[in-house]
Amino acid sequence: MKPVRAIQAFALLLAPTALSLAALAQPRPGLPAFRVIVHPSNPVASVDRKFLADAFFKKTTRWSHDEVIRPVDQRSDSAARNRFSEEVLRRSVDAVRNYWQQIIFTGRDVPPPELDSDEEVVKYVLKHHGALGYVSGGANLNGAKVVTVQ
């Protein structure tokens, strides 16, 4: 195989990765990159960043009022997911995926569900009392409660 064709073949193999990178759109000016949301009945108004990270890694599994925390993630190529990972989890999406590979294949737990859009995350949060999710800054919350991150 000629070198140019080998590079083309290699580029095709990497296409899904390149597409994922292309999907990292920037948030609209004036809007936050993401907002953290919970069920409207949840009494919590603000959460500590570390608590949020532990909840998404399922190291902390209950709210202070003893409700089970049900974290919900977005697709790995969503802009909100990337910003949430970097700023709250302090790890890249890939590093988070590697973390879950370790947990899954040692049988300790399974990762939060990954939903396809802000709308699906809002629906999930409105359906589950203990839900904890995040959506992009301009998403329609439809009654979901925004909590501040300290």
Add this chain to the structure above:
Amino acid sequence: MTPGTLPRLHIAALCALAFQAPAGALELSLIGEPIQVHGFASQGFIKTTDNNYLAESKRGSFEFTEVGLNFTKALTDKLRLGVQLFARRLGPLDGFDAKFDWFYLDYHWADWLGVRAGRVKLPFGLYNDINDIDSARVPILLPQSIYPTSNRDFLLAQTGGEIYGRVSLSLAGALEYRAYAGTIFLPSTTPPNSPYQLGKLNAPYVVGGRILWETPLEGLRVGGSLQALRLDADFFFNQSIYGPLQMAGGLPPDFTGKVSAKIPAILWVGSAEYSAGALLLAAEYSRWYVQVTSSQPILFPNISTMVSERFYGMLTYRVKQWLYPGLYYAGYYTNVGNRSGRDNMQHDVAATLRFDINEYWLLKLEGHFMHGTAALDSSLNDGRRLSDLATNWGVLLVKTTAYF
């Protein structure tokens, strides 16, 4: 057939089932929460410049295949069950029999206390429980001084119970602990070219635990693991071996070739890991104390207490979303009382490139420079003594893994 071993499953069927899922976890919705299904399949190649290592590697070997498929179901918010089927071929070590790698019932009472019962992976060091999960790490072979692939049956999982939990220390971070007790079901396979046949091989107990401190410096965790176990084995020697000794009076006249041995061992490891952004640094230091008490020391010698020393330092870095280079140095001395001689030590310098082709497929290339022969197996090298094998040798590994 050992406990946990299924009658031979057709591996192609296992693979076909595993890769029906196009992306992410496969979810089978039955009653309540869906069953989560995850799986992986790996194929590797190993080639050494000298000495056979793990397989017939001098001529190059593709006998380096792993397939796993797991099912997890949350029965309630606190109760979960899971099972993983696993099959491996690695030289003469495994014959591709599908086994229940782990299975458990997990009751998560609170974050600080949970209980698991079943066959549970052993928490030993930072990475023992991911020793066979290629997608969860950068190197193809974890540092073999502490995570020897050839000891997988002894070190990977135990059947019994475990308590676990995580305790927040507020500003001081958090403590994660696991403590277990049970047994290990071992295959009583006689190595080729052995002077004896292995009869029973039991582990009456394995107990231990691990504690990891997540320090206030985010990404830094340090900890220690301790494990104690005992192996009881019966060996049957051929009369051609024990006959002359018996004639010379070294063995009792009624001796019929059976030798029983008790092999207690204590293993500990100290661990430190730091991950920040794309960087991961890890270092571990370990000592293993092994004793042998034999019913006939003239045939199977007693060992008062032999202390081996094991350590490594490792660095990995994510250069691109799809490229992770890694580097480690690992050292192993079979006996801290005698650090000289090629057969008493093995130094391993390894470099890896991991390419994440996409979210479900990766490729790794790895090279090792080895100095010493202590971790080699005579039976893979025509029965030659380790002191007669090449001191300096190299290993090239290529491995690809698909997973979901």
